[in-house]
Amino acid sequence: MTRSLLLVGNWKMNHGPRAARTFCADFERHKLPTHVRCWIAPPFSSLAALQDHTSLIYGAQNVHWAAEGAFTGEVNADSLIELGCSFVICGHSERRNLFGENDESAAKRAEAAITKGLNVVFCVGETSAERNSGHTQAALQRQLAALSANTLGSNKAKLIIAYEPIWAVGTDRTPNIREIEAAHASIQKFLAGRGKSEVDILYGGSVNTSNIAEICAVTSVAGALVGRASLEPDSFAELAKILA
Ligand code: PGA
Helix, strand or coil: CCCCEEEEEECCCCCCHHHHHHHHHHHCCCCCCCCEEEEEECCHHHHHHHCCCCCCEEEECCCCCCCCCCCCCCCCHHHHHHCCCCEEEECCHHHHHHCCCCHHHHHHHHHHHHHCCCEEEEEECCCHHHHHCCCHHHHHHHHHHCCCHHHHHCCCCCEEEEECCHHHCCCCCCCCHHHHHHHHHHHHHHHHHCCCCCCCEEEECCCCCCCHHHHHCCCCCCEEEECHHHCCHHHHHHHHHHCC
């Protein structure tokens, strides 16, 4: 039986509403393998543009933990649900490194989303300094340890982990297969120790049409979180077709 795989396209701060509409119309023309699900995370401002495209699953790149209030620049889970979001990315390394998010705030965002029934793609990954000093596992475990029992135990929505080595995001560098397997094994072990044994773990960081087949052939890899290669409808669709 063919394993089901998930590709999450993270558009980051690209594609305004008009470009998002054009992307969706083009993307929907592709015939994709049924066992590969493609989700899209546009910027907040383009979420409404995806509402007309009923065949597409989409979500947001972040969420605030509070229900509402004086939090300039933030967006709550209810608004995302109202806009038709199915999931939210939490703890992306760009949020952590460029906007001061930390393990605790990323985990609080994840808890708020999952409690409201939004699936969460929770990103963890080591810096190159952590890898070079042999602290990859410790870094992953520290980030995962912030997740609350409510998040881990929730059956309202799915918790998906994206293993994204920070040095591989946007760089065209990727870990080798053994390094991906080792990181995934350490994530699985940590979660199993918290009573969570069935978790999909994605790989993210410089995924493209040349490396996706090899990466997704790894048994513990449930799919990929894709940045640049998700920006063009043909290249995002191609990633799914390669996995057919
Ligand atoms: P990239 O981004 O595929 O462009 O490296 C991945 C990500 O940030 O999720």
